[in-house]
Amino acid sequence: MAEQYSEANTGDQAFIKTLQPLIDSRIACKMGIARAKQSFITLLLEIRSVGNAYNLLIDRVRGFEEALAKFPDRGVSLKFRDKVGVPCWFYTRVITCRQEILAELPEVIYRIQRRQYFRIEAFLGTEITFLVGSSTDRKKGTVKNYSAGV
Numbered sequence: 001m002a003e004q005y006s007e008a009n010t011g012d013q014a015f016i017k018t019l020q021p022l023i024d025s026r027i028a029c030k031m032g033i034a035r036a037k038q039s040f041i042t043l044l045l046e047i048r049s050v051g052n053a054y055n056l057l058i059d060r061v062r063g064f065e066e067a068l069a070k071f072p073d074r075g076v077s078l079k080f081r082d083k084v085g086v087p088c089w090f091y092t093r094v095i096t097c098r099q100e101i102l103a104e105l106p107e108v109i110y111r112i113q114r115r116q117y118f119r120i121e122a123f124l125g126t127e128i129t130f131l132v133g134s135s136t137d138r139k140k141g142t143v144k145n146y147s148a149g150v
Contacts, residue, residue: 034075058101085121087112
């Protein structure tokens, strides 16, 4: 099945709610330069308020600034897993590269699904109890993920 995209969030406060747990947990992201075949592993460091706007602070990566200089639009994509394990990505533009990479807050964050219905990771220790056939014996299992389909 082809990848499916759905909007995860739009608006500054929704982005902060989605990205802050990723920042707090220091989970690595894959950052790719738009139209380039080069990618980097990095961390989101902070959502910074600059004047009336929010910007995203990204950990600096060796070789990134030189690679980005070849692309005047300065666009990058970042891929990560949200707090329930769903793969997500967004596109943004780099403002500056100094000690860290300062980028615009994205306009949209997309969830990536390769199934007809979304699959969401279950919390560690989630269990299910069920009956098999006409038996009255209950069986117990651990849930790894579940589908949002009906």
